[in-house]
Amino acid sequence: MHSFVYRANAVLTFAVTVLALMCAIASFSDNLNSPSPSADVQVLNINWFQKSTQGNDEVSMTLNISANLQSLFTWNTKQVFVFLAAEYETPQNSLNQVSLWDGIIPSKEHAKFGIHTTNKYRFTDQGSNLRGKQYNLTLHWHVMPKTGKMFADKIVMTGFRLPEEYR
Ligand SMILES: *[C@@H]1O[C@H](CO)[C@@H](O)[C@H](O)[C@H]1NC(C)=O
Ligand SMILES: *[C@@H]1O[C@H](CO)[C@@H](O)[C@H](O)[C@H]1NC(C)=O
Numbered sequence: 241m242h243s244f245v246y247r248a249n250a251v252l253t254f255a256v257t258v259l260a261l262m263c264a265i266a267s268f269s270d271n272l273n274s275p276s277p278s279a280d281v282q283v284l285n286i287n288w289f290q291k292s293t294q295g296n297d298e299v300s301m302t303l304n305i306s307a308n309l310q311s312l313f314t315w316n317t318k319q320v321f322v323f324l325a326a327e328y329e330t331p332q333n334s335l336n337q338v339s340l341w342d343g344i345i346p347s348k349e350h351a352k353f354g355i356h357t358t359n360k361y362r363f364t365d366q367g368s369n370l371r372g373k374q375y376n377l378t379l380h381w382h383v384m385p386k387t388g389k390m391f392a393d394k395i396v397m398t399g400f401r402l403p404e405e406y407r
Pocket of ligand 1: 280282284304305306354356
């Protein structure tokens, strides 16, 4: 009897140790994964660019968004939320951020994509600051893990400029 309890205890201890070791390795391997995502966005066309009756500039553009975010996916990744933002400075705000497009990537297989789209959300300014405005297009992502903390990062694409005239 004594030896049975002792043996059971030993087996349990061994199992717990193995489990703890597996967890440690798993979380370590997640940390070892240093993602190397890539993205490229082109503005294929300015469809129209005007000032609304309220006096706010608004632009409609056709975008070509390509990205490979496959390296963000590990065994512990549930899904990845991505959004593309136009970012620019105005006299009132050092950072204006307008979300133009977003999506949820459910799996690694879907994490390499090319999308040809007009802006899904309105690219509108709180004023008439957009003529000739330099802006960045930034692809932001939030990685939602199965366990542990969410993390976010981005790729900034610089050097975009809006037309000088409404059209
Ligand atoms: C969109 O971008 C991809 C990758 O940069 C490129 O291969 C493709 O030709 C582009 N499509 C258009 C319509 O410009
Ligand atoms: C665009 O991105 C560059 C590099 O991150 C940054 O220095 C610059 O201030 C940004 N421009 C705007 C208008 O946000």
